[in-house]
Amino acid sequence: MKQFISFVKKEFHHIWRDKRTLFILLGMPIMQILIFGFALTNEVKNAQIAVLDQSNDPATQALRSEMEASRYFEIVQDLHSYNEIDPAFKKGKIKLAVIFPENFAADLDHFNTAQVQLVADASDPNVANTLTNYATAIIMDYQDRITNNRKLPYTIKSEMRMLYNPQLKGAYNFVPGVMAMVLMLVCTLMTAITIVREKELGTMEVMLVSPMQPLKIVVAKAVPYLLLSIVNITSILLLSVFVLEVPINGSLVLLIFESILYTLTCLAFGLFISTKTDSQQTAMFIALTGMFLPTIMLSGFMFPIENMPLPLRVISNIVPAKWFYYIVKEVMIKGLGLAAVWKETLILTGMLLFLLVLSIKSFKIRLA
Amino acid sequence: MRTLRFLLQKEFRQIFRDPSIIRIIFMMPSIQLLILPWAADYEVKNIQLSVVDHDHSQYAQQLVNKITSSGYFRLQDYSGSYTNAMQKVEHDEADLVLEIPAGFEKKLVKENESTLFMAINAINGVKANLGGAYLRSIIQDYNREVRLKWIQLPRFSPELQIDVTSSNWFNPSMNYKYFMVPGILVVLVTMVGSFLASLNIVREKEIGTIEQINVTPVKKYHFILGKLIPFWILGLLILSIGLTIARVAYGILPAGSFSVIYIFAGVYLLAVLGLGLLLSTYTSNQQQAMLLSFFMMMVFILLSGLYTSIDSMPGWAKAITKINPVTYFIEVMRMVVLKGSSLKDISPQIFTLLGFAAVLNTWAVINYKKRS
Numbered sequence: 079m080k081q082f083i084s085f086v087k088k089e090f091h092h093i094w095r096d097k098r099t100l101f102i103l104l105g106m107p108i109m110q111i112l113i114f115g116f117a118l119t120n121e122v123k124n125a126q127i128a129v130l131d132q133s134n135d136p137a138t139q140a141l142r143s144e145m146e147a148s149r150y151f152e153i154v155q156d157l158h159s160y161n162e163i164d165p166a167f168k169k170g171k172i173k174l175a176v177i178f179p180e181n182f183a184a185d186l187d188h189f190n191t192a193q194v195q196l197v198a199d200a201s202d203p204n205v206a207n208t209l210t211n212y213a214t215a216i217i218m219d220y221q222d223r224i225t226n227n228r229k230l231p232y233t234i235k236s237e238m239r240m241l242y243n244p245q246l247k248g249a250y251n252f253v254p255g256v257m258a259m260v261l262m263l264v265c266t267l268m269t270a271i272t273i274v275r276e277k278e279l280g281t282m283e284v285m286l287v288s289p290m291q292p293l294k295i296v297v298a299k300a301v302p303y304l305l306l307s308i309v310n311i312t313s314i315l316l317l318s319v320f321v322l323e324v325p326i327n328g329s330l331v332l333l334i335f336e337s338i339l340y341t342l343t344c345l346a347f348g349l350f351i352s353t354k355t356d357s358q359q360t361a362m363f364i365a366l367t368g369m370f371l372p373t374i375m376l377s378g379f380m381f382p383i384e385n386m387p388l389p390l391r392v393i394s395n396i397v398p399a400k401w402f403y404y405i406v407k408e409v410m411i412k413g414l415g416l417a418a419v420w421k422e423t424l425i426l427t428g429m430l431l432f433l434l435v436l437s438i439k440s441f442k443i444r445l446a
Numbered sequence: 447m448r449t450l451r452f453l454l455q456k457e458f459r460q461i462f463r464d465p466s467i468i469r470i471i472f473m474m475p476s477i478q479l480l481i482l483p484w485a486a487d488y489e490v491k492n493i494q495l496s497v498v499d500h501d502h503s504q505y506a507q508q509l510v511n512k513i514t515s516s517g518y519f520r521l522q523d524y525s526g527s528y529t530n531a532m533q534k535v536e537h538d539e540a541d542l543v544l545e546i547p548a549g550f551e552k553k554l555v556k557e558n559e560s561t562l563f564m565a566i567n568a569i570n571g572v573k574a575n576l577g578g579a580y581l582r583s584i585i586q587d588y589n590r591e592v593r594l595k596w597i598q599l600p601r602f603s604p605e606l607q608i609d610v611t612s613s614n615w616f617n618p619s620m621n622y623k624y625f626m627v628p629g630i631l632v633v634l635v636t637m638v639g640s641f642l643a644s645l646n647i648v649r650e651k652e653i654g655t656i657e658q659i660n661v662t663p664v665k666k667y668h669f670i671l672g673k674l675i676p677f678w679i680l681g682l683l684i685l686s687i688g689l690t691i692a693r694v695a696y697g698i699l700p701a702g703s704f705s706v707i708y709i710f711a712g713v714y715l716l717a718v719l720g721l722g723l724l725l726s727t728y729t730s731n732q733q734q735a736m737l738l739s740f741f742m743m744m745v746f747i748l749l750s751g752l753y754t755s756i757d758s759m760p761g762w763a764k765a766i767t768k769i770n771p772v773t774y775f776i777e778v779m780r781m782v783v784l785k786g787s788s789l790k791d792i793s794p795q796i797f798t799l800l801g802f803a804a805v806l807n808t809w810a811v812i813n814y815k816k817r818s
Contacts, residue, residue: 118754122758167616218610235561236564408536
């Protein structure tokens with residue numbers, strides 16, 4: 079036991095001495111929470127648009143100022159002919175062009191009907207779709223206002239309730255995701271690299287000839303990262319509660335227990351990678367492609383899993399982050415107890431045991 | 447010049463001797479390009495719907511049919527009660543609950559007004575918002591149909607009507623992959639440039655072989671050029687592999703010319719390699735270099751407009767996107783591939799990147815010391 083403690087201490091010294099790495103490890107979650115919390119949004123707003131107004135009458139001016147006033151659009155360019163539309167898009171600045179034909183207001187007065195043309199830059203189909211919808215809605219609003227708003231018979235009304243997140247804050251979705259990502263990164267990548275590093279530098283040999291059991295050496299490597307992860311969990315939770323105002327609705331103890339379970343799974347995966355590789359570069363790339371990308375892409379936090387083709391949906395089931403992400407959402411946001419997540423907890427535990435057995439089996443005491 | 451040739455020979459041998467590096471360089475981009483675009487689909491569809499029908503009328507049935515045939519919703523099941531449906535939401539089996547109250551049809555016909563209740567899981571705010579909006583517009587549509595059945599509208603509308611016609615340029619089929627593939631390609635090229643180059647140099651530091659080079663008469667700029675040129679070529683190679691995959695697997699043929707893409711990529715790689723070089727001068731072992739470049743890549747990729755629109759970001763984030771080389775390349779790739787922009791259209795971006803390249807490389811060379 080004394081040996082073990084002194085090994086853990088040695089690892090701590092390694093980490094502590096390398097201030098840059100330590101700084102990144104502890105700063106990463108904070109940075110991510112801030113970027114995700116304040117910079118990234120799927121919402122489309124302040125899109126730059128251009129207007130080609132061939133009529134320039136009170137009606138088009140009114141519509142124009144409605145668009146200008148909405149938070150979705152920002153009119154940055156006035157076009158004067160159709161020929162200017164294409165170059166404006168090619169320069170890459172505008173996302174939508176609104177075209178009013180000649181005699182817009184006159185047509186509206188005399189024939190009760192007039193046309194508006196919207197041209198969207200569909201290189202980004204989502205943005206194109208959203209902007210077209212917003213612009214149409216603004217025009218329809220305007221139309222409703224100038225016609226008499228009389229009450230129609232046979233009306234179906236609808237009442238909508240937003241569950242769990244009435245203000246529709248993005249943070250409710252990504253805090254669980256960032257937790258899954260950061261813990262994975264710190265545990266898998268770092269454990270894989272530290273062990274392989276000793277191999278690459280040759281110091282692993284020194285440790286293997288010591289009276290310490292090889293397995294204990296590896297466990298001692300993992301302990302400091304487990305502690306680091308707990309610090310990270312704490313800072314993420316504190317930030318999300320006090321800065322992003324995402325409440326912890328369920329039991330804090332359960333949440334921390336699940337986080338530690340997930341952390342252990344990630345550590346086991348890192349261990350497994352380290353037994354299979356012998357250069358830091360390879361270890362890092364395996365950790366990145368095998369763990370980090372699947373975590374971002376297939377955990378359901380960035381992109382909805384149900385939109386993916388079947389093979390990817392099947393693969394997503396072996397990504398631990400998917401289950402952890404689900405558990406955190408259930409416990410932290412929905413406030414459910416262990417009864418709701420016991421299945422997922424079992425799956426994570428199974429993964430942990432599987433990875434542990436696998437890495438113990440392939441752990442070599444001798445060097446090649 | 448001769449020295450440089452020998453150094454280049456050494457570098458290429460080192461790179462191609464390591465089978466894992468080869469795998470990383472050729473396999474990773476292929477796999478990523480083949481898989482990621484399929485996963486990266488933001489579009490809100492496949493919303494799981496649970497219906498609580500207390501009415502069991504013909505209208506209720508028609509409404510549910512109309513909703514499920516819209517393509518956005520998938521009917522999960524009919525729940526017996528609201529509580530049951532809520533349990534489905536708790537277990538993530540349903541996203542949206544639609545409750546049709548008893549007497550829905552009767553009330554609509556007799557009292558001219560009827561109300562539907564909806565509850566939507568809003569943890570993912572965007573999905574909830576759009577899903578709710580879709581549902582509402584479907585209900586309005588249905589409402590119009592019902593009205594038409596009961597009232598004869600005059601043939602010519604006495605009301606004002608503004609017709610909105612919309613067209614989608616550059617990607618009329620609204621294929622999301624056309625948007626994602628060029629962006630992912632940029633990320634791959636960037637990873638090779640900054641990651642591999644900085645790791646390669648730091649590795650020599652960590653293992654100690656840099657000492658051997660330092661005691662030879664090799665000049666500082668020889669050494670740096672010897673490291674930069676192989677990765678510059680590798681970057682362009684990966685770009686070519688990526689463009690081929692985009693063509694074969696996704697049928698994406700750039701609307702603009704290939705030469706514009708390659709000219710820009712050449713300039714871009716100079717800047718990114720400069721960044722990798724700079725990182726390597728500030729770190730002393732591979733672990734640090736990896737973490738640092740990883741950290742920077744993360745910030746760069748998230749704040750590059752690859753996934754979310756830059757226009758929606760707050761001012762400070764926009765400022766970061768301005769000093770982020772990845773932003774410019776993604777912008778240019780999309781412009782050239784989808785819109786066919788010419789060299790003249792992208793000249794501001796080229797000059798900006800030339801500036802980046804000059805600053806980063808000079809900084810790195812000044813910071814690189816031949817003694818440790």
